[in-house]
Amino acid sequence: MVLTHAHLDHSGYLPLLVKNGFMGQVICTEATRALCGLLLPDSGYLLEADARYANRRGFSKHSPALPLYTRADALEALKQLTPKPFGKRVDVTEDCTIRFRYAGHILGAGTVEMIVDGIRIVFSGDLGRYDDPLMFDPQPVPEADYLLVESTYGDRLHPEIDPQEELEEVIKRTITRGGSVIIPSFAVGRAQSLLFHIDAIRQRGNIPDVPVYLDSPMACSATDMFCQYSSDHRLSAQQCRGAWDDVIYTRDVEHSKRLDTEPGSKIIISASGMVTGGRILHRLKRYAPDEKSAIVMAGYQAGGTRGAALLKGAEAIKIHGDYVPVRAEVKSLDMLSAHADRDELLRWLGEFKSLPKECFVVHGESEASDRFRLRIAEEFSWKVRVPEHGERVALH
Numbered sequence: 001m002v003l004t005h006a007h008l009d010h011s012g013y014l015p016l017l018v019k020n021g022f023m024g025q026v027i028c029t030e031a032t033r034a035l036c037g038l039l040l041p042d043s044g045y046l047l048e049a050d051a052r053y054a055n056r057r058g059f060s061k062h063s064p065a066l067p068l069y070t071r072a073d074a075l076e077a078l079k080q081l082t083p084k085p086f087g088k089r090v091d092v093t094e095d096c097t098i099r100f101r102y103a104g105h106i107l108g109a110g111t112v113e114m115i116v117d118g119i120r121i122v123f124s125g126d127l128g129r130y131d132d133p134l135m136f137d138p139q140p141v142p143e144a145d146y147l148l149v150e151s152t153y154g155d156r157l158h159p160e161i162d163p164q165e166e167l168e169e170v171i172k173r174t175i176t177r178g179g180s181v182i183i184p185s186f187a188v189g190r191a192q193s194l195l196f197h198i199d200a201i202r203q204r205g206n207i208p209d210v211p212v213y214l215d216s217p218m219a220c221s222a223t224d225m226f227c228q229y230s231s232d233h234r235l236s237a238q239q240c241r242g243a244w245d246d247v248i249y250t251r252d253v254e255h256s257k258r259l260d261t262e263p264g265s266k267i268i269i270s271a272s273g274m275v276t277g278g279r280i281l282h283r284l285k286r287y288a289p290d291e292k293s294a295i296v297m298a299g300y301q302a303g304g305t306r307g308a309a310l311l312k313g314a315e316a317i318k319i320h321g322d323y324v325p326v327r328a329e330v331k332s333l334d335m336l337s338a339h340a341d342r343d344e345l346l347r348w349l350g351e352f353k354s355l356p357k358e359c360f361v362v363h364g365e366s367e368a369s370d371r372f373r374l375r376i377a378e379e380f381s382w383k384v385r386v387p388e389h390g391e392r393v394a395l396h
């Protein structure tokens with residue numbers, strides 16, 4: 001197995017795969033291995049905690065509710081991660097070599113160039129944005145026989161708006177009316193980007209001096225780790241320290257619970273980013289009904305998630321078996337997404353020096369993938385298609 005990066009929609013099935021008998025190497029970058037060391041055990045712990053909570057409250061359809069995998073399963077799976085450096089071609093087997101290049105997106109994320117029996121296959125993984133203040137631009141790949149490219153934002157463009165200006169405005173008006181700003185966030189990547197932007201706004205003195213909480217033990221650890229892998233991003237050691245020096249880490253459960261009762265306005269960044277689980281559920285149970293507060297959705301929200309429902313104007317969202325009214329302001333900051341938009345994806349594709357035999361559009365909702373397929377065909381005249389789920393393809 002080869003991991004392009006650590007986000008759970010890419011790495012999160014690994015513990016169950018190993019539990020079910022997978023014994024092979026899991027090739028990744030150094031930072032991806034380190035982040036998986038945070039994400040996967042935490043995921044297992046949360047799955048166990050959610051199962052226990054569901055059994056206590058009796059709202060699961062399963063009796064008993066069981067976790068998909070446990071923390072112990074995740075720790076066992078980590079033993080199979082084998083890190084490789086960026087930029088160097090490395091042998092994986094006798095007939096297979098790979099090379100990681102910077103993809104942007106998050107710490108440790110890479111595109112994968114794989115040569116198997118002389119066939120060059122390139123996987124984009126998740127591509128980041130150009131000119132991101134934290135991460136490097138996605139590196140160009142010169143050639144591929146076959147290419148798999150993501151399409152998360154294949155049908156959309158990010159607004160050409162300064163994210164700090166938008167964030168500053170929503171923070172100012174929320175605090176002015178006496179509310180708190182709640183930001184659901186991925187613990188890895190998005191949380192660090194948000195802290196960077198909030199710090200820049202605070203340094204300019206443009207928002208009231210209210211406490212900023214990072215309400216996720218995993219996000220706290222990932223933020224510390226960001227400074228350990230300085231060669232994988234743009235920030236200097238001083239910039240790393242400065243961006244989160246004044247942030248209050250809520251690592252333990254009791255401190256986290258107090259955020260719901262402590263008086264005064266505050267800014268809380270809490271996982272998970274699409275409101276699918278974790279501490280953000282408890283924060284929203286408290287603050288979503290508060291018309292003075294604001295919920296800031298900082299990036300892509302997959303269909304069917306609570307985050308997507310909030311963006312569509314849901315009057316209530318279901319949390320732990322109960323419907324919670326949504327009276328808080330809901331603000332979308334799409335420009336904070338760590339995913340390249342349509343034109344940025346096309347920019348990366350445009351840097352190939354030779355025509356792939358075939359391009360497969362993957363990792364996107366069906367409409368986004370198909371629209372991006374059409375745009376690639378129009379722009380480059382490539383042979384391109386969206387594969388069917390479970391389809392097998394012979395490469396020659």
